[in-house]
Amino acid sequence: xxxxxxxxxxxxxxxxxxxxxxxxxxxxxxxxxxxxxxxxxxxxxxxxxxxxxxxxxxxxxxxxxxxxxxxxxxxxxxxxxxxxxxxxxxxxxxxxxxxxxxxxxxxxxxxxxxxxxxxxxxxxxxxxxxxxxxxxxxxxxxxxxxxxxxxxxxxxxxxxxxxxxxxxxxxxxxxxxxxxxxxxxxxxxxxxxxxxxxxxxxxxxxxxxxxxxxxxxxxxxxxxxxxxxxxxxxxxxxx
Numbered sequence: 488x489x490x491x492x493x494x495x496x497x498x499x500x501x502x503x504x505x506x507x508x509x510x511x512x513x514x515x516x517x518x519x520x521x522x523x524x525x526x527x528x529x530x531x532x533x534x535x536x537x538x539x540x541x542x543x544x545x546x547x548x549x550x551x552x553x554x555x556x557x558x559x560x561x562x563x564x565x566x567x568x569x570x571x572x573x574x575x576x577x578x579x580x581x582x583x584x585x586x587x588x589x590x591x592x593x594x595x596x597x598x599x600x601x602x603x604x605x606x607x608x609x610x611x612x613x614x615x616x617x618x619x620x621x622x623x624x625x626x627x628x629x630x631x632x633x634x635x636x637x638x639x640x641x642x643x644x645x646x647x648x649x650x651x652x653x654x655x656x657x658x659x660x661x662x663x664x665x666x667x668x669x670x671x672x673x674x675x676x677x678x679x680x681x682x683x684x685x686x687x688x689x690x691x692x693x694x695x696x697x698x699x700x701x702x703x704x705x706x707x708x709x710x711x712x713x714x715x716x717x718x719x720x721x722x723x724x725x726x
Contacts, residue, residue: 510673510691511609511724512664514655515619515626515643517678518696518717519635522597524621525588530554533583537576545569553580558651578647585622585646592628599633600698605717606637612724614668616640618661618675620654640667656681658689665689674711676720683708694720 516524534554538545545553552565558577566573591597609615617638619626626643629635642660644650653659655677665673675686676694678701686693692711697704714720 508670508672509613510616510665510668510670511613511720512616512618512661512673512675512691513606513638514675514677514679514682515617515621515629517698517700518600518676519603519617520592520597520599520629523678523700525584525625526591526596527556529584529587529591530556530580532587533580536583536586537580543569543571556584558648574648577651581622581646581650585624588622588625589628592625592632599629599635600717602717603633603635605721606635608721609717609724610637610639613673614639614670616664616668617642618664619643622646640664655679656684656688658685661685661689661691665691676714676717680704680706680708683710686710696720 513519516522531554534550537543546569549565549569552559552561553569553576555562558573562577563573566576606615615637617626617630617635617640619642621643623643623645626641630638630641642664644654644660655661661675665671671690673689673691674694675682675689675691676696677683677686678696678698683693683695683706687708695706695710695713696717697713697715712723714723
């Protein structure tokens with residue numbers, strides 16, 4: 488199954504504000520969707536697709552750096568060695584990575600956590616949004632596929648080096664969400680220290696969510712609160 492993915496996110500141009508003055512924003516991977524992120528195989532498959540599309544044959548020693556998720560000096564050097572523009576090649580490969588990530592989600596390789604229905608309860612108290620380091624088309628697919636209709640704003644990162652540089656702990660996409668929802672106060676729920684830092688930099692509170700994959704994690708930052716599930720957060724907000 489193939490899914491069309493655009494080069495960048497389509498972000499609402501108008502404010503989505505309602506009566507709420509507070510936003511509850513959520514990370515996706517490890518919070519809404521099971522697993523810490525996409526399997527690295529999606530980037531390997533993406534590279535194969537891109538090389539096939541361009542009828543390119545690259546030496547084996549360059550394949551590992553060309554298929555890595557990160558935009559690094561090693562990736563740039565490999566691109567220069569095989570004669571392609573690093574910025575353009577990385578962006579094109581990420582489009583294919585998103586397609587393979589969506590294919591795996593559609594096939595049920597990763598599901599959503601059982602407590603995501605708590606989002607519906609939370610939507611009664613605040614504007615809720617989804618802000619992820621994952622690709623924007625992948626985030627949109629998760630929301631549509633699992634009918635997570637409570638989210639009023641959905642944002643994943645853009646393709647390419649610019650999108651990569653704006654990942655958390657950069658607060659760029661959190662600030663976009665706050666602006667789009669028309670609020671300045673909020674809480675961001677994540678499962679990594681970088682989520683806590685991003686929230687702090689955006690000027691909002693943070694909730695560190697402990698799941699099985701991070702139950703024993705030692706944080707070197709201080710979240711506003713720690714929770715063991717989304718249902719617990721819904722109970723706290725209701726109180």
